[in-house]
Amino acid sequence: MAKDLRSFIDQVTREAPEMFLVVKKDVDCHYEISALLQYLEDNGKYPMVLFQNVKNLRGKIPSLRLITNVAAARERVAMAIDSTINKVAMDYVTREQNPLEPTVIDKKDAPVKEVILKGKEVNLFDLPIVTHHEMDVGPYITAGDAWTKDPETGDVNCALIRMWAKEPRKFIVFFAARGHTHYYYQKYVERGEPMPMAVCIGHHPAFHLGAQTKVLGAELRTIGAMLGEPLELVPSETWGNKFCVPARAEIVIEVEVSPNEVEIEAPFGEYAGYYGPQRLSNVADVKAITRRKDAIYQDIFAGHRDHLIIDAPSLEASIFAKLKEVVPTVKNVYVPQSGKCRFHAYIQLKKTHDGQPKSIIATALAADFRIKHVWVVDEDIDIYNDEQVLWAMATRFQADKDLVMIKDMIGSLVDPTASIDGKTTKAGFDCTVPAPPQRFEKRLTVPSETLEKVKKAGFVTEDQIKKLV
Numbered sequence: 001m002a003k004d005l006r007s008f009i010d011q012v013t014r015e016a017p018e019m020f021l022v023v024k025k026d027v028d029c030h031y032e033i034s035a036l037l038q039y040l041e042d043n044g045k046y047p048m049v050l051f052q053n054v055k056n057l058r059g060k061i062p063s064l065r066l067i068t069n070v071a072a073a074r075e076r077v078a079m080a081i082d083s084t085i086n087k088v089a090m091d092y093v094t095r096e097q098n099p100l101e102p103t104v105i106d107k108k109d110a111p112v113k114e115v116i117l118k119g120k121e122v123n124l125f126d127l128p129i130v131t132h133h134e135m136d137v138g139p140y141i142t143a144g145d146a147w148t149k150d151p152e153t154g155d156v157n158c159a160l161i162r163m164w165a166k167e168p169r170k171f172i173v174f175f176a177a178r179g180h181t182h183y184y185y186q187k188y189v190e191r192g193e194p195m196p197m198a199v200c201i202g203h204h205p206a207f208h209l210g211a212q213t214k215v216l217g218a219e220l221r222t223i224g225a226m227l228g229e230p231l232e233l234v235p236s237e238t239w240g241n242k243f244c245v246p247a248r249a250e251i252v253i254e255v256e257v258s259p260n261e262v263e264i265e266a267p268f269g270e271y272a273g274y275y276g277p278q279r280l281s282n283v284a285d286v287k288a289i290t291r292r293k294d295a296i297y298q299d300i301f302a303g304h305r306d307h308l309i310i311d312a313p314s315l316e317a318s319i320f321a322k323l324k325e326v327v328p329t330v331k332n333v334y335v336p337q338s339g340k341c342r343f344h345a346y347i348q349l350k351k352t353h354d355g356q357p358k359s360i361i362a363t364a365l366a367a368d369f370r371i372k373h374v375w376v377v378d379e380d381i382d383i384y385n386d387e388q389v390l391w392a393m394a395t396r397f398q399a400d401k402d403l404v405m406i407k408d409m410i411g412s413l414v415d416p417t418a419s420i421d422g423k424t425t426k427a428g429f430d431c432t433v434p435a436p437p438q439r440f441e442k443r444l445t446v447p448s449e450t451l452e453k454v455k456k457a458g459f460v461t462e463d464q465i466k467k468l469v
Contacts, residue, residue, distance in 0.1 A: 002229065002232060002248055003204040003206065003227050004111075004250075005067070005070075005202045005250055005298065006296070007204065008070075008080065008205060009048070009050070011079065012076065012079070016075070016076075018047075019047050019048060019073060019075070020050070021040075021047040021048065021050070022050050023036070023049060023050070023051045023052065024052045024053065026053045026054075027051050027053065027054055028055045029054055029063075029066070029128040029129060029130045029131065029139065030055075030130075030131045031131055031132075031134075033066065033068065033130050033132075033299065034130065034131075034132040034133065036049070037049065037301045037304065041304065041305075046072040046073045046305055046306075047072075047073075048067065048068075048072075049068050049069050050066070050296075051065060051066040051068075051128075054128040055128070056125060056127060056128045056129075057124070057125035057127070057128070057129055058125050058126065063126070063127070063128045063297075064127065064295050064296065065296045065297070066128050066296070066299055067296050067297070067298050067299070068130075068143075068299040068300065068301060068306060069301060069305075069306045070205055070298065070306065071205055071208070071300075071309050072304070072305040072309065073305070074312070077209070077310065077312070078091075080204065080226075081206050081228075082228075086384060089316035089320060089332070090320070090332065092226075092313040092317040093320060095225045095226055095228075096317060097225075098225055099218065099221030099222055100229065100230045101221060101224065101230060102220045102221070102223075102224060102230055102232070102244075103231070104234065104241075105232050110232070110234035110247035110248070111247065111248055111292050112234065112245070112246065112247055112249045112250070112252050114291065114293045115291050115293055115295075116237060116288070116289075117288060117289045117290070118237060118287070122169050122286050122287075122288065122289050123168040123169070124165045124168050124169065124170075124171075124253075124289075125165070125168050127297055128299075129141055129165045129297075130142070130299045132269055132301065133269035133302070135269075135275050136267060136275075137164060137267055137278075138164050138166060139164070139165050140162050140163060140164050140165070140268060140302070141162075141165060141171075141199065141201065142162060142299060142300040142302045142307070143201055143300040144160070144163055144199040144200065144253070145160060145199070145201075145208060145211050146158070146160070146173075146181060146197055146200075147197065147198040147199075147200060147243075148185070148195060149184070149196060149243060150184050150187065150217070151184075151187050151191065151193070153217065155216070155217030156219055157180045157181055157183075157184055157216065157219060158211035158212075158219040158223075159179060159181045159211070160208070160212070160300070160311075161176075161181060162174050162268055162302070163199065166263075169285060170283065171255060171283075171284040172263050172281050172283060173197075173281060173282050173284050174265060174266070174268075174279070174282075175282065176413070177413070178369055178413075180216050183216075185257065189259045191259070193259060194256040194258055195259070196239050196243050196254075196255075197254075197257055197284065198243065198245045198252055198253070198254055198255075199252065199253040199254075199255060200245060200249045200251075201249060201250055201251040201252070201253070201297060201298050202249055202251055202296055202297065202298040203249050203298075205310065206223075206226040206227045206228075207226070207231070207246070209226045209314060210222040210223030210224070210225060210226035210231075212310065212313075212314040213314055214314060214318040214368075220233075231246060233245065233246060234247040236252075236254055236288075237254060238254040238256075245290075250292055250295045250297065250298065251289065251290070251291040251292075251295050251297065252289070252290050253286060254287045254288040254289070254290075255285060255286050256284065257284045258282060258284070261282070262280040262282055263280070263281065263283055264278055264279070264280060264281075265278065266281075268302070269303040270303060270414040271303055271307055271308060271340055271414060272342075272343075272414045272416065274414070274416050305337065308340055308342070311342075312341040315335055315342070315370075316345075317333075318367065318368065319333045319368065319371070322363055322364075323360055323364060323367075326359050326360065326363045327356045327359055329350040329351070329352055329356070330348070330349055330350075331348040331349060331350055331379050332347075332348040332383060333345060333347050333348075333364075333383075334346045334347075334348075335371075336386060339372070342371070342412065343370060343371065343372040343373060343412070343415070344371075344372070344374075344375070345364050345375070346375050346377065346383040347364060347374060347376045347377070348378075349376055349377070349378065349432060350379045351378060351379075351433070351435050352435055353435055354434060354435045356376075356435075357376040357428075357430035357432050358404055358428070358430060360374070360376050360428075361374050361376060361428025361429075361430065362404070362428075365406060365409065365426045365428060369409075369410045369411060369412060369422075370411070370412045371426070372411060372412075372424060372427075373426070373427050373429070374427075374429065375389055375393065375428075375429045376428065376429070376430050376431060377392045377431045378392070378431075378432050389431070392431040393429055393431045396431045396432060397429055397430065397431045402429065402430035402431070403427065403428070403429060403430075404429075404430070405425060405426070405427045405428075406427075407425045409424060409425070410422060410423065411423060411424030412424070
C-alpha cells in the first residue's frame with residue numbers, strides 16, 4: 001500500500017493512540033483551532049489533532065476535515081521514516097544517499113483527481129484555511145508544499161512557504177530571498193513569464209521530510225527515499241505532462257505567480273516566535289484545485305513545534321554531512337527546540353585534537369544562514385538533553401579561550417536582533433575537555449554493573465516509573 005497522510009494517521013492511531021486527538025465539536029478556522037493548540041501546548045501536550053467539523057471561510061459546516069500538529073513531536077517525525085528521536089538525522093542521511101526516481105501514474109488511479117475544479121468553480125474560501133495569530137493579516141495556508149520548476153533545467157523545487165488567501169482565486173505569496181523558490185522565480189521574472197506553482201496539501205510526513213532536503217533539484221528523488229518507495233506523480237490540470245503533481249496528496253492547488261504584480265502582505269506569525277513585518281509580496285492567480293472527495297485539509301501551527309520540527313532532520317543531516325568533511329569524528333548534530341530548530345545547533349564530537357571544536361564551529365555557522373549559535377560537546381554529553389549541554393558549558397567552557405564570535409554573517413531576516421539586511425553576529429562555544437593526553441577532572445558515575453543489577457532486581461517497575469511526575 002502506497003504511503004500517504006491516511007496511512008500515517010492509521011499508523012499513529014494503531015501504534016501510538018495517546019498521540020492522537022479527535023475533536024468532534026464545531027470549530028471556526030478563525031483563531032479557534034490555534035487557540036486549542038495553544039491550550040494543549042500550555043499543558044505540555046503536542047498530539048496530532050483531527051477536527052471533524054470545521055467552518056470554512058464562508059462559515060459553512062461541514063467543510064473538509066482538518067488535521068494539524070502532525071509533526072509537533074519529534075517521535076512522530078522519527079516514526080515517519082522508521083527511526084528514533086536520537087537517530088532520525090543519521091537515518092535521514094542514510095536514506096538521502098539512496099534516492100528513488102518518481103513514477104507517473106494514470107489520472108484515474110490518482111486519488112487527488114477525484115474532484116477537479118477549474119476557472120470560476122474554484123473558490124479558496126471553500127477550504128478551512130486557518131487564521132492563526134491575533135495580528136495575522138488573514139487566513140494563511142501554512143502546510144502547502146509549493147512545487148516550482150526551473151525553466152532552464154526542469155528541476156523541481158519543493159518548499160513550505162506562506163500563502164495568504166486574500167480572495168477566492170488569489171494568493172499573496174512570500175518567497176524568502178535566500179530560498180530556492182525565489183531563485184527559480186527570478187528566472188521567470190527575467191523571462192517576463194508567470195511562474196507555474198503547485199501547492200500540495202496533505203501527505204505523509206516522510207513526503208515533507210524529503211521535500212525539505214537542502215540539495216537543490218533533488219527533492220522528488222529524496223521524497224521517494226524518505227517514503228521508501230517511488231513518489232507517485234500525475235499530470236497537472238493546468239500544464240499537463242509538463243508539470244506533474246503528487247498523486248496521493250489530499251489537495252493540490254495550481255497557481256501562476258505574476259512576474260511583476262505585488263501587494264502588501266503580513267503581519268504573519270513566523271518561526272522565530274514573532275510577527276513578520278509587512279512587505280511587498282507576489283500575487284498568484286489560482287487556476288485549478290484538485291482533491292480527494294473526502295479530502296483532509298492539513299494545517300501547520302505557524303511559529304510552533306509543528307512548524308519547526310519537520311525541517312529539523314534535514315537541517316541536521318545537511319550540517320552533519322558538511323562537518324564530516326572537515327572533522328570525521330563528529331558523532332551527531334541536533335537543532336533543539338530552544339533555538340526554534342533553526343538558530344541553535346548542538347554538536348557531539350569524539351575529540352582527538354584541540355583544534356577540532358573551532359573548525360566545527362566555523363563550518364556549522366556557515367552551513368546554514370539560520371544557524372546563529374553552536375555548542376560543541378564531548379561524546380559523553382547527551383545532546384538531546386539541554387541540561388547536560390548547559391552543564392558542559394558551565395564546567396568545560398572558558399569564554400576568554402573557548403568562545404568564537406564572527407560579526408556581520410548572513411543571518412535570518414526573521415531574527416528580530418539582526419540588521420535590516422539580515423546581517424548578524426554568530427557565536428560558537430567550545431564546551432569540550434582537552435584532547436588526550438591532557439588530563440581533565442572525571443565526571444561522577446555510578447558503577448555500571450550495580451546499575452544493571454538494580455534494574456533487573458525490580459526495586460521499581462517500569463510501570464511505576466511511567467506514572468511518576
